[in-house]
């Protein structure tokens with residue numbers, strides 16, 4: 001684009017800004033549920049699900065009352081899910097995929113068969129790595145994941161059929177292949193944009209999802225049992241979050257049009273990438289670096305508070321006014337996933353000598369709600385969400401930062417697929433809410449008469 005074209009685009013931007021102005025009063029006149037939220041802060045009821053349940057408050061006489069967060073996968077509390085497989089010293093992500101997709105925990109034989117099936121599907125189709133990944137590397141791995149999903153359409157002999165069998169087949173194939181999409185997308189980026197040596201390790205049928213990720217992203221394929229165990233737990237904790245989160249709702253909206261699995265899952269990845277959703281885990285890391293660079297004494301709570309005030313006042317970090325990793329649409333007092341990840345962060349901080357850094361996270365978690373209340377004069381409860389400690393945990397496992405949000409995507413595929421299947425089986429209608437037009441009616445003007 002030349003300078004003249006750029007300037008004319010700047011003028012067009014001003015025009016669209018003027019033409020897009022909708023006075024705040026219109027939203028109350030027409031009782032628009034901005035962000036699909038009711039006036040008391042609860043979400044608009046948009047559907048029914050048996051996949052996941054997210055509890056963050058109780059409603060008493062129309063008032064929203066804050067509560068500690070609870071998360072259920074197919075009716076089972078996430079704490080029980082995590083304790084269950086960890087106590088039995090097993091990996092849990094595959095069992096979680098089975099639970100989310102089919103509705104029940106698998107017995108030993110069912111889990112073994114499912115693991116075998118996933119193992120047999122992990123390798124990418126012939127030519128895929130060369131043609132779809134290495135020939136078009138991307139600086140952003142989320143973009144690469146979305147493209148891998150869309151490209152999978154061309155490698156599927158029956159991509160469009162929306163029978164339950166076909167959707168489940170495609171879902172299992174995607175769950176199996178995502179670790180390779182992530183690892184090879186990362187290798188292509190590191191090689192073509194970071195001048196690193198290129199290595200492509202094949203997935204192994206005998207390894208679980210977490211182990212395959214670690215083995216494929218590392219040149220020496222080495223990982224410790226603790227690293228695999230923590231990554232597996234993190235995948236489990238990120239696997240599902242009800243039908244209303246932005247990416248699962250996107251999956252349901254798109255599924256309701258009757259389109260193919262690849263289109264629906266690619267859209268979900270686009271949603272998850274956003275900094276207010278899964279992209280927040282990467283934003284947290286940038287924010288922590290920014291705080292470290294600007295707060296001289298990390299143990300000085302007053303200094304931290306002052307900097308958080310600047311962030312919320314849009315005077316620091318990315319100017320968005322957001323303290324990333326805090327706040328949630330449903331959770332108020334706590335996010336159960338953040339509690340579990342915080343436990344891991346504390347363990348890892350001791351082991352890796354990162355306690356000073358962890359103390360900074362703990363201070364931000366504790367002080368942000370105070371600063372938020374002071375600056376905004378808001379009674380809204382904000383607490384650490386799943387994205388706050390996940391980056392610290394991944395960093396302690398030596399996982400590169402550009403993979404933090406993509407790992408969230410790998411984990412969420414079973415959740416998205418379970419919602420797609422449920423929408424397909426129970427939705428029955430295209431999702432199509434209303435938009436009230438508030439534009440003044442005008443006549444079409446012939447081109448010769450326009451100013």
Ligand SMILES: CC(=O)SCCNC(=O)CCNC(=O)[C@H](O)C(C)(C)COP(=O)(O)OP(=O)(O)OC[C@H]1O[C@@H](n2cnc3c(N)ncnc32)[C@H](O)[C@@H]1OP(=O)(O)O
Nearest residue numbers: 275276277278280321322323324325326327328329385387
């Ligand atoms: C996996 C996940 O998606 S978990 C969420 C990950 N996202 C983040 O961590 C980003 C930071 N947090 C946020 O942006 C928000 O808390 C969200 C998007 C997660 C949830 O937002 P909601 O609960 O719907 O709150 P909503 O968007 O209505 O915000 C209400 C007000 O609180 C502010 N607010 C909410 N969270 C924060 C925060 N973390 N820091 C500063 N301000 C915040 C909003 O900017 C808004 O202010 P305004 O009224 O002046 O515009």
Ligand SMILES: O=C([O-])CC(=O)C(=O)O
Nearest residue numbers: 240241244245246329386
């Ligand atoms: O529920 C939400 O809005 C966001 C979230 O935490 C998730 O999708 O994991």
